[in-house]
Amino acid sequence: MQLEIEDLTKKFQDTAAVSHVSYTMEKGVYGLLGVNGAGKTTLMRMLCTLLKPSNGRILLDGEDIFEMGAAYRKVLGYLPQDFGFYPDLTVKDYLMYIASIKGVHRAAARKRVKELLGQVGLSKAADKKMKKLSGGMKRRVGIAQAMLNHPAILILDEPTSGLDPNERIRFRNLISEFSQDRLVLLSTHIVSDIESIANEILLMKDGEFLHTGTPEEILEGMPERVWRLTVPVHEASKYDKNYKVANRKNVPGGIMLRILSKERPHPEAEEEIPTLEDVFLSYFGEKAGEEDAIL
Ligand SMILES: Nc1ncnc2c1ncn2[C@@H]1O[C@H](COP(=O)(O)OP(=O)(O)O)[C@@H](O)[C@H]1O
Numbered sequence: 001m002q003l004e005i006e007d008l009t010k011k012f013q014d015t016a017a018v019s020h021v022s023y024t025m026e027k028g029v030y031g032l033l034g035v036n037g038a039g040k041t042t043l044m045r046m047l048c049t050l051l052k053p054s055n056g057r058i059l060l061d062g063e064d065i066f067e068m069g070a071a072y073r074k075v076l077g078y079l080p081q082d083f084g085f086y087p088d089l090t091v092k093d094y095l096m097y098i099a100s101i102k103g104v105h106r107a108a109a110r111k112r113v114k115e116l117l118g119q120v121g122l123s124k125a126a127d128k129k130m131k132k133l134s135g136g137m138k139r140r141v142g143i144a145q146a147m148l149n150h151p152a153i154l155i156l157d158e159p160t161s162g163l164d165p166n167e168r169i170r171f172r173n174l175i176s177e178f179s180q181d182r183l184v185l186l187s188t189h190i191v192s193d194i195e196s197i198a199n200e201i202l203l204m205k206d207g208e209f210l211h212t213g214t215p216e217e218i219l220e221g222m223p224e225r226v227w228r229l230t231v232p233v234h235e236a237s238k239y240d241k242n243y244k245v246a247n248r249k250n251v252p253g254g255i256m257l258r259i260l261s262k263e264r265p266h267p268e269a270e271e272e273i274p275t276l277e278d279v280f281l282s283y284f285g286e287k288a289g290e291e292d293a294i295l
């Protein structure tokens with residue numbers, strides 16, 4: 001299976017939300033990482049045929065997905081960012097309803113719904129009305145409905161928003177199990193959601209893919225190095241102005257900074273191993289001084 005994005009562009013009026021993106025995905029988990037407004041939702045809506053590209057094509061095994069139409073949607077599962085739901089239906093009835101829309105036969109649907117409710121940890125909430133659910137529970141129902149028809153391609157827009165730490169762990173396990181032999185694309189602005197499960201990370205900014213690759217490749221491609229340095233309190237703001245600072249912590253004798261810099265920022269700075277959080281800051285972060293400049 002191959003999902004190929006070719007020179008994809010989506011313009012709203014004159015501004016491009018997605019701009020000349022090309023990429024080929026196969027089986028595996030792909031993490032689309034970027035800040036709000038990067039173009040993640042727009043790209044995903046095109047991949048689900050909900051939005052027509054202004055330019056470019058999307059091909060599944062060489063066939064245009066917009067020409068495939070229903071045949072494509074049959075192999076697709078999608079969790080929209082703004083997941084709408086039916087407040088007065090119970091969780092189980094809602095999932096049975098979605099299954100019927102997707103053309104899953106009743107007996108098979110019953111079995112599948114039961115199985116999925118177990119996997120997303122909602123077995124006990126099966127007979128609760130949707131309007132009584134917490135945000136994290138609703139999100140889990142949304143994830144379950146996207147997986148109902150065992151889609152070969154699963155697209156999840158911000159699936160972890162509103163999930164608590166336990167729910168996040170459960171979600172990661174569910175996705176790594178589900179992604180065997182499938183393509184899963186999920187978007188997030190939270191690095192820790194994807195660093196352990198994504199085979200490839202797509203860093204998106206201003207409608208473009210800045211950088212793509214395995215987590216290891218992304219780490220190696222980081223333009224800066226990472227340094228640890230403890231400075232007296234009154235000197236910390238100087239480093240904030242001149243560098244991207246990934247972390248600061250009060251320690252005896254001053255503040256310990258985690259600094260992103262191509263060169264050693266101070267003779268006493270010690271080099272640290274970069275993490276994906278550092279990479280995120282490197283591409284998307286601002287120096288304190290830059291923020292001031294905008295005001
Ligand atoms: N329907 C729309 N009409 C006009 N502008 C839009 C529309 N949808 C998204 N945009 C704009 O496109 C850009 C990308 O948005 P979006 O794809 O939602 O990014 P993300 O999901 O990464 O936050 C933003 O600047 C947003 O305001």
Ligand SMILES: [Mg+2]
Nearest residue numbers: 040041042081
């Ligand atoms: Mg979005």
